[in-house]
Amino acid sequence: MPPKLVSKTAPLDEDSPSSAARMSDVAREANVSLVTVSRAINTPDKVAPDTLAAVRAAIEQLGYVPNLMAGSLASNRSRIVAAIVPTISNLVFSETIEALAQTLAEGGYQLLLGQSAYRHNDEAALVDTFLGRRVDGLVLTGIAQASALRLKLRRAGVPVVQTWDLPAAGAEPPVDMLVGFSNVGAGRAAAGHLLARGHRALAFIGAEEERSRLRLEGFRAEAAAQGAGDVPAELIRPPVQIDDAGPRLAQLLARRPDITAVFCNNDLLAAGLLFECQQRGWAVPGRIAVMGFGDMPIARAASPRLSTVRIRRAEMGERAGQMLLARLAGDDPGARLVDIGFEVIERSST
DSSP, X not given: OXXXXXXXXXXXXXXXXXXXXXXXXXHHHHTOOHHHHHHHHHOGGGSOHHHHHHHHHHHHHHTOOOOHHHHHHHHTOOOEEEEEESOSSOGGGXXXXXXXXHHHHHTTOEEEEEEOTTOHHHHHXXXXXXXXXXXXXXXXXXXXXXXXXXXXXXXXXXXXXXXXXXXXXXXXXXXXXEEEOOHHHHHHHHXXXXXXXXXXXXXXXEEXXXXXXXXXXXXXXXXXXXXXXXXXEEEEOSSOOGGGHHHHHHHHHHHOTTOOEEEESSHHHHHHHHHHHHHHTOOTTTTOEEEOSBOOHHHHHSSSOOBEEEOOHHHHHHHHHHHXXXXXXXXXXXXXXXXXXXXXXXXXXX
């Protein structure tokens, strides 16, 4: 059956898109001007409370949906900030994103989220997409963006906050602003914790991605500095699963049977390693010490409880949001590079 054609002179259904409420309907219902309705939508802090309440009541009653695209064209602001994370399946990023979204919402901005799957090309493509959508700011995970992308971001003229890492001494400075911590330093601190407890045969299990490699770099550097020798490592292509730890431990033991301590790139892997040790009948930390990273809820719930490196993930998202809001308001964000640090948490597993 051919599609039904509607005559231009046919009456409109009440539910049809053409019968949707308009800004003029809201103004008439609230008994205010069109300018006042626009201000109530775009800059509510500049509208008297009683007037704002009347406009919002009219919007609710009429089911009016503001045309945000039209508003962004007029004000040159989309009121949207985009963030790119490697994955949405890893809970370690969720606290940062939640805090970022809440901070931005309090400032009148919404968050748009993209997933790069740990691929630099996908991250660059997402940046192009978001810039094409005229987002007002960008939040990126890590600092390992290619030179061409860094140049593009600087030329775009939008505020950018990089997160989850810090540049090494003498390395290229941030694109714009940065809030993070030293992954190399975290790796060194983990090794120092294990070495201080008498462990000399160390190993590492992590993901095959930039920040994991940096933690391994620091872990190996501290082990070498204290004369502990070679540190074998197993790197897993993301996404990393909890049951990856067992087979990787077997491979490490095949190379170095005397391993007495393993640092895992995240608490999920460390928990998987605890399960493997239980199946082998190994005491933790009697036969082998296990250390994680991130201080996720599973670290506190595991048996034995996991020693780990705590990262203030929520603070990272909140600070990133505050820096963006300050720049978008034309204010000085203060420090352009913020080190939130990390903390080694000692529990039963080490």
